[in-house]
Amino acid sequence: MSQAPNNQGNRLLQIIARIEDTLLVLMLSAMIILAGLQIIMRNVFQSGFTETDSLLRILVLWVGMIGAIVASRERRHISIDILTRYLSVNARRYVDVIINMFVVIVCGLLATHSLRMLLVDYAGATIAFSRVPTWLLESILPVAFCIITLRYMMFSWQSIVALIKARGQA
Amino acid sequence: MILFGLALIILALLGAPLFAIIASSAMANFYMADIDLSVVAIELYRLAEMPALIALPLFTFAGYLLGESKAPQRLVQLTDALLGWMPAGLAIVSLAACAFFTAFTGASGVTIIALGALLYPALKQAGYPENFNLGLITTSGSLGLLFAPSLPLILYGIIVQQMNLDQSVTIDDMFIAGILPGLLMLLLLIGWALYVNRKTARPLQKFAWHKVRAAVRASIWELPMPFIVLGGIYTGFFAVSEAAAVTVLYVLIVEVFVYKEVSLKHLPEVMRDSMILVGAILIILGVSLASTNYVIDADIPTKLFNTIKEFVSSKLTFLILLNIFLLILGALLDIFSALVLMIPLLLPIALGYGIDPVHLGIIFLANMQLGYFTPPVGMNLFIASHRFNKPVMQLYKATLPFFFILLFAVLIITYWPSLSLSLLGR
Numbered sequence: 001m002s003q004a005p006n007n008q009g010n011r012l013l014q015i016i017a018r019i020e021d022t023l024l025v026l027m028l029s030a031m032i033i034l035a036g037l038q039i040i041m042r043n044v045f046q047s048g049f050t051e052t053d054s055l056l057r058i059l060v061l062w063v064g065m066i067g068a069i070v071a072s073r074e075r076r077h078i079s080i081d082i083l084t085r086y087l088s089v090n091a092r093r094y095v096d097v098i099i100n101m102f103v104v105i106v107c108g109l110l111a112t113h114s115l116r117m118l119l120v121d122y123a124g125a126t127i128a129f130s131r132v133p134t135w136l137l138e139s140i141l142p143v144a145f146c147i148i149t150l151r152y153m154m155f156s157w158q159s160i161v162a163l164i165k166a167r168g169q170a
Numbered sequence: 171m172i173l174f175g176l177a178l179i180i181l182a183l184l185g186a187p188l189f190a191i192i193a194s195s196a197m198a199n200f201y202m203a204d205i206d207l208s209v210v211a212i213e214l215y216r217l218a219e220m221p222a223l224i225a226l227p228l229f230t231f232a233g234y235l236l237g238e239s240k241a242p243q244r245l246v247q248l249t250d251a252l253l254g255w256m257p258a259g260l261a262i263v264s265l266a267a268c269a270f271f272t273a274f275t276g277a278s279g280v281t282i283i284a285l286g287a288l289l290y291p292a293l294k295q296a297g298y299p300e301n302f303n304l305g306l307i308t309t310s311g312s313l314g315l316l317f318a319p320s321l322p323l324i325l326y327g328i329i330v331q332q333m334n335l336d337q338s339v340t341i342d343d344m345f346i347a348g349i350l351p352g353l354l355m356l357l358l359l360i361g362w363a364l365y366v367n368r369k370t371a372r373p374l375q376k377f378a379w380h381k382v383r384a385a386v387r388a389s390i391w392e393l394p395m396p397f398i399v400l401g402g403i404y405t406g407f408f409a410v411s412e413a414a415a416v417t418v419l420y421v422l423i424v425e426v427f428v429y430k431e432v433s434l435k436h437l438p439e440v441m442r443d444s445m446i447l448v449g450a451i452l453i454i455l456g457v458s459l460a461s462t463n464y465v466i467d468a469d470i471p472t473k474l475f476n477t478i479k480e481f482v483s484s485k486l487t488f489l490i491l492l493n494i495f496l497l498i499l500g501a502l503l504d505i506f507s508a509l510v511l512m513i514p515l516l517l518p519i520a521l522g523y524g525i526d527p528v529h530l531g532i533i534f535l536a537n538m539q540l541g542y543f544t545p546p547v548g549m550n551l552f553i554a555s556h557r558f559n560k561p562v563m564q565l566y567k568a569t570l571p572f573f574f575i576l577l578f579a580v581l582i583i584t585y586w587p588s589l590s591l592s593l594l595g596r
Binding site for chain 2: 024031038053065077081082087095105106113117138141
């Protein structure tokens with residue numbers, strides 16, 4: 001995060017990071033509380049709400065996607081780390097640029113196509129459960145992939161700057 | 171297309187996030203087949219349609235929470251009081267405690283960090299050889315993977331369920347199937363510990379009731395947990411997702427409010443940390459649903475099966491090849507990615523050879539457990555090297571005997587299906 005253009009940009013990034021973290025914690029808390037309530041309802045009052053079940057399943061998706069956003073920010077996505085160990089510092093700089101830009105393209109495509117799915121459900125006014133429209137529940141997909149794309153654009157820029165700097169020094 | 175695939179493999183080996191690799195291969199395949207790419211998004215959304223999946227975030231969080239508390243110390247104290255009187259007592263204590271802890275925390279390296287830090291110095295002080303200790307701790311980091319409620323067992327059940335096979339597999343089945351193979355691994359390692367230290371290892375202490383009482387008193391609040399969770403699951407009182415919710419609530423109350431070892435202030439950080447792992451796993455599961463959809467649409471498992479069938483006619487030969495393949499896979503890929511990527515391909519083929527889906531799951535996970543410390547890239551080798559500040563080469567050497575012992579166990583598990591299936595009556 002050291003390459004932010006200026007202090008204000010840096011602060012903005014910090015605020016966004018705070019929002020992501022808070023949402024993640026809130027979603028997990030909601031999941032735990034709802035799951036607990038559901039068990040009590042089912043075993044004590046012999047009645048569960050099907051809405052709660054649907055809501056819990058949606059929460060899994062949302063927690064997963066927001067978790068993926070934070071994993072992107074902290075570069076903690078699962079990857080195979082075999083060759084990088086044996087690369088020279090210089091080669092690693094090139095590889096960084098390529099990988100970051102690759103993720104930008106893939107996540108950009110995922111964002112576009114999940115937005116298209118959302119628009120179809122929006123136009124069709126499909127309902128997921130109760131009166132909750134499907135598009136609202138799906139919205140986490142385009143949003144998450146947008147944020148991940150932006151994040152990796154930033155990483156790409158940083159890795160290009162690092163590469164140019166290193167070449168300038170050589 | 172072949173060039174594109176090759177490029178993806180190289181990118182993956184260079185450390186590109188696996189979810190991006192899988193997503194791009196799925197999109198490329200759908201694009202070539204003239205299928206609208208929004209199908210990838212539709213498949214991703216199916217993450218919200220799997221009722222059992224909630225067990226994954228809940229158990230992961232519970233595991234992280236346990237790792238943050240002093241539960242590991244209490245666990246060691248208790249196993250020590252119960253098993254410390256045996257010859258090579260401390261080694262046996264280590265193995266049993268690690269297996270138990272790994273089952274509850276998922277084999278994500280937490281065991282080595284949380285328990286290894288306690289056990290390694292203790293083993294050293296008790297006079298066990300250094301390489302034995304290093305090997306023991308590193309191996310124990312994935313021991314217990316086959317015991318409920320470990321995350322990989324749950325994930326295997328979830329993946330198989332959404333494949334809609336004729337033969338059903340429930341997560342409960344997996345929990346029961348893992349018991350005997352898991353015990354086999356544990357017993358073989360205990361045997362090895364006894365053998366290596368046959369001359370030197372004296373019992374830690376005599377069995378003493380007052381020690382047991384003290385240890386039980388210390389962990390009195392945590393003791394009911396395995397009984398509630400495992401008892402609840404095995405008797406069918408709880409569904410797995412409910413058991414996960416009960417575990418989380420129980421662990422939260424005990425560690426935060428009773429023992430007060432994790433402060434409320436620290437709690438959000440633990441939540442966040444655990445959910446990063448969950449996010450990393452779920453996004454891979456999500457995009458692999460899309461790639462699996464293509465794989466099945468294109469009938470690839472059947473084609474693969476027909477090709478393999480030409481060269482491999484017997485079930486036995488297939489199992490041998492499977493073992494070799496999974497060992498390599500386990501050293502390269504983490505267990506979660508390996509599961510979501512390979513099971514949809516492997517399972518139909520294995521079924522073609524008449525292998526029970528539950529048995530395949532146990533074979534797969536047992537091999538993957540080995541992969542955690544298979545040189546040169548097993549993850550736990552690096553975690554242990556980092557944690558104990560030892561060169562990776564020394565860890566390669568230290569884990570080698572353990573590797574061969576567990577390899578022997580994996581072979582027994584593979585070629586003796588009843589070990590996994592008899593408790594299920596399959």
